[in-house]
Amino acid sequence: MSTPSVIESEPGPFDPDVLADPWDYYRRLREQAPVHRDAHTGIYFISSYRAVSEAARDWETFSNRFGVALNSGGADREPSNTPDAEAQRHPPVDTMLTADPPEQRRFRKLVNKAFTVRRVEGLSERVHGIAHALIDGFVADDKVDLLARFAQPLPLTVIAEQLGAPHEDLHLFRRWTDGFLLQLSGTADEAGRREAQRLISEFQEYFERRLEERRAAPRDDILSDIVHATVEDERSLSVAEMLSILQQLLVAGNETTASAITEGVWLLIRNPDQLELARRDPTLLPNLVEEVLRVATPTANMWRVCKRDCKLEGVEIPAGALCMLRFAAADRDPAVFPDPDRFDITRENAGEHLAFGLGIHFCLGAALARKEMLTAFETLLERLEGFSFDDTAPAPRHRPNVLLWGFDSLPIRFRARNEARRTA
Numbered sequence: 001m002s003t004p005s006v007i008e009s010e011p012g013p014f015d016p017d018v019l020a021d022p023w024d025y026y027r028r029l030r031e032q033a034p035v036h037r038d039a040h041t042g043i044y045f046i047s048s049y050r051a052v053s054e055a056a057r058d059w060e061t062f063s064n065r066f067g068v069a070l071n072s073g074g075a076d077r078e079p080s081n082t083p084d085a086e087a088q089r090h091p092p093v094d095t096m097l098t099a100d101p102p103e104q105r106r107f108r109k110l111v112n113k114a115f116t117v118r119r120v121e122g123l124s125e126r127v128h129g130i131a132h133a134l135i136d137g138f139v140a141d142d143k144v145d146l147l148a149r150f151a152q153p154l155p156l157t158v159i160a161e162q163l164g165a166p167h168e169d170l171h172l173f174r175r176w177t178d179g180f181l182l183q184l185s186g187t188a189d190e191a192g193r194r195e196a197q198r199l200i201s202e203f204q205e206y207f208e209r210r211l212e213e214r215r216a217a218p219r220d221d222i223l224s225d226i227v228h229a230t231v232e233d234e235r236s237l238s239v240a241e242m243l244s245i246l247q248q249l250l251v252a253g254n255e256t257t258a259s260a261i262t263e264g265v266w267l268l269i270r271n272p273d274q275l276e277l278a279r280r281d282p283t284l285l286p287n288l289v290e291e292v293l294r295v296a297t298p299t300a301n302m303w304r305v306c307k308r309d310c311k312l313e314g315v316e317i318p319a320g321a322l323c324m325l326r327f328a329a330a331d332r333d334p335a336v337f338p339d340p341d342r343f344d345i346t347r348e349n350a351g352e353h354l355a356f357g358l359g360i361h362f363c364l365g366a367a368l369a370r371k372e373m374l375t376a377f378e379t380l381l382e383r384l385e386g387f388s389f390d391d392t393a394p395a396p397r398h399r400p401n402v403l404l405w406g407f408d409s410l411p412i413r414f415r416a417r418n419e420a421r422r423t424a
C-alpha cells in the first residue's frame, strides 16, 4: 500500500503543535493510513481500533522490549526519550511493561495480587477518605488548581501508602514522578535529561534503603512482597529489577490517573448537559469513568518493536521496526464509536475503549484507577457545584509528551455544596 502524500507533507508527528492538539492528525492517520510508516522518523504508526487491537494481542510479533530498539536505532531516527542508562544509579532493566513472556508473566505475578478487584474494593473507604480530606483543604476557597490540589495527590497518596511510605515523604514521590515524566516526555533538552537522571537516581537510592529495611523486618506491604519474592523458582530479584517494578507502579499509576480525573472534570465543564445528567443520575458515574477514559485516553501511545516480518492491514512491517500503538486514535475510531468526538456518558459501548491496553500487558492497575476515578467524581459532585473554568488563571495546556496525554494544570471555580449538612 503506498503512503498517502497528505500525511507525508504534514509537520512531524512529534511537532509541538501536533502534540498539543493531535485529534485532527489522528483522524487523518486513521482514515488515510491506519498502519503508516512515518517518513520523519521511520516509526510505524498503528492507529485504527482494529489494527491496534490486532497488534496489542499479538505479543509474539509485537514485542514490548522496546528499550533495545529505542537505544539501538531500530527506527531511522531515535526519539529523544531514549533512556540514558549510563547516568542512572541502576541502569533500566526490562520487567513488566518492557518485557515479554515468560519474564513479563513472572514479574507481573509478583504484584498482581496487590491490585486485584477484591484488594482494590478493600481500599474503597481509604480512597474516599483521601478524596474528602483533599477537598477539605480547598473547599473554603472558591477556586482551585484541581490538578495540583486534588487529581495528582489522590493517586499519589494511595500508591505511596500501598508502598508503605510515610506521609512526610509524599512530596518526594511527586518530584520523582516529574523526573520520570521528563524522561518520558521525548521533548526534554540536555539539561532536562540530566535533571531527570538526577531525580531517578534519588528515587533509586530512597527505595534501595526501604527495600533493605523490609529485608531485615518484613511488613504486610508490596515492598516486603517484592523483596522476598523469587523468580525462575529460586532466584531473588536483583535490586535493578525491584526498582524497575516500583518505578512502573509510580509512573504508570500516578500521572495517568491524575490526567484521567482532570480530563473528566474538564469534559464535564465543557459539556454542561452531561454534568447535569451525571448529577441527576449517579448510577451513570461508572459509565462516565469509561467515557472519560475513551475520550481522553491518558496513555495515548505506547511503543512496540516488530520481532519478525509481518503484514498488518496490508502494510508490510519489517523485523526490527519500531512501532507506536496509538490507543488514543483507536478510541475515537468511528467504526467502533459512532460520533467519536462526542462526550456521551450514556454511550453504550464506552467500556470497549483501549485506554488500558489489551492482551497480556492489559493495565495491572485498571481496577485501582477506575476506583480512584469513580471516587473522585463522586466526591467532587457531592461536595461542590457551579463548576466553571477560572479565567483569571492561565488556561490549562496539554504537556508535550509523545506517550502520555494530560493537562499541566486545571484552574476551576466552584461553590461549596451541602457543607453545613456535612459538618452538622
Ligand code: HEM
Pocket: 056, 064, 096, 097, 098, 104, 108, 159, 248, 249, 250, 252, 253, 254, 256, 257, 260, 297, 298, 299, 302, 327, 354, 355, 356, 357, 358, 360, 361, 362, 363, 364, 365, 366, 368, 369
Ligand atoms: C487511568 C489510569 C491508567 C491508564 C490510562 C493506564 C494505561 C495503561 C496501558 C494502556 C497499559 C498497557 C501498555 C501496553 O500495552 O504496553 C498499562 C499497563 C500497565 N499499567 Fe496502567 N494505566 C493506568 C493506571 C495504572 C495504575 C493505577 C497502575 C498501578 C498502580 C498501573 C500500572 C500498570 C503496569 C505495571 C502496567 C504494565 C503491565 C504489563 O506490562 O504487564 N496503571 N496501563
